Amino acid sequence: MPRERLSVVVTRRLPEAVETRLSELFDVRLREEDTPMTRTELIEAVKTADVLVPTLTDAIDAGLIAQASDKLKLIANFGAGVDHIDVATARQRGILVSNTPGVVTDDTADMTIALILAVTRRMPEGLAMMQRGDWTGWAPTAMLGGRIGGRRLGILGMGRIGQAVAKRAAAFGMQVHYHNRRRLRPEIEEAYQATYWDSLDQMAARMDVISINCPSTPSTFHLMNARRLKLMKPSAVIVNTSRGEVIDENALTRMIRTGDIAGAGLDVYERGAEVNPRLRELPNVVLLPHMGSATIEGRIEMGEKVIINIKTFEDGHRPPDQVVPSML
Structure with missing residues (x-):
C-alpha cells in the first residue's frame, strides 16, 4: 500500500x-x-x-x-x-x-555591478532625458559620469555573493577591498587581489564605491549608520543588493541631498516595499524593485x-x- x-x-x-x-x-x-x-x-x-x-x-x-x-x-x-x-x-x-x-549568487553579483555602473555612469538620468525627449545631440561635456576602472570598491560582507562581486569588479579593473566578520584565507584574498580592513570605519572613509553584501542580523542593523555614512568621501557612492536595514535610509537620503555622498544604487529598502519618497526625487539614486535575484x-x-x-x-x-x- x-x-x-x-x-x-x-x-x-x-x-x-x-x-x-x-x-x-x-x-x-x-x-x-x-x-x-x-x-x-x-x-x-x-x-x-x-x-x-x-x-x-x-x-x-x-x-x-x-x-x-x-x-x-x-x-x-x-x-x-x-x-x-x-x-x-x-x-x-x-x-x-x-x-x-x-x-542567487551570480544573479545578485551581476546586479550589484549593474547598479555600480548605473550610478557612476548616470544611466537613469540619461534614460529620463531620452524618455522626456530632451536630448538634442552629443556634446563633449554632456552627461559626464565616472570610469569605474581603478576605483576602490569596498565590499561589506565577503561571503558567496561578496566574492562573486569581487571577481566581477576585478575584471572591470576595480581595486577590491573588504570588511568581514572573519578575514578570508590568504589564497582567497590573492585570487581577488583583495585587501582586508579590520576597521569598517577606516574602509568606509577611503572607498570610492561601497557594496553592501552582508546578511541581516541584529549586529548588521544600521551598520552603515549616520556616523559611518558621514565618513564616506563626497565623491563616493553606495550600492545595496543585500538587506535594506543595513543602511540608515533616512541618513543616506539626507546626505545624498546635501552632497555628502555622490549617489546610491538600491535594490532593497529598510521598510520593505515602503520606499522613502524623498529617495525617488533624487536624480543620482537608482532604485530597483528587489530584482537582484530575479x-x-x-x-x-x-x-x-x-x-x-x-x-x-x-x-x-x-x-x-x-x-x-x-x-x-
Missing part, C-alpha cells in the same frame, strides 16, 4: 515548472494570487500542512509557530535568507527549517532546491540545506 503523500502548502506563486513538479510529488496547495498570504491564511497553513514553503514576505515568527499543529515538521523556505523565520523557536517545536543557498533560471533552481529538501526529508533523511540557529 503506497504511503500517504506529504501535505505541502506554498505561500506564493512560483515558476510554473516548479509548481508542476511539486504537484507531481506531493499533495500540494498552491497559491492562486501572486500576493502574500494574510496572517489568517498563514495560521491555517501551519495548522494543516506537513510542510510549509514560505518566502521572505512571510513572517514565520514565534507567535505563528506557536499555532502550528504537531503535523508541521518542515519549513522549506524558498530563498536563502531566513531572517523572517524564527529558526530557534521552530527547532524547539521539532520543526526543521531549510533554505536555498548559493542559487532571473527565471535562478527561481527554477531555488524551486529545485526546495523540492530536494522536501523529498530528502520525506525519505527520512536530513534536508541537505537544513538551517540551524548556530549558523545564523
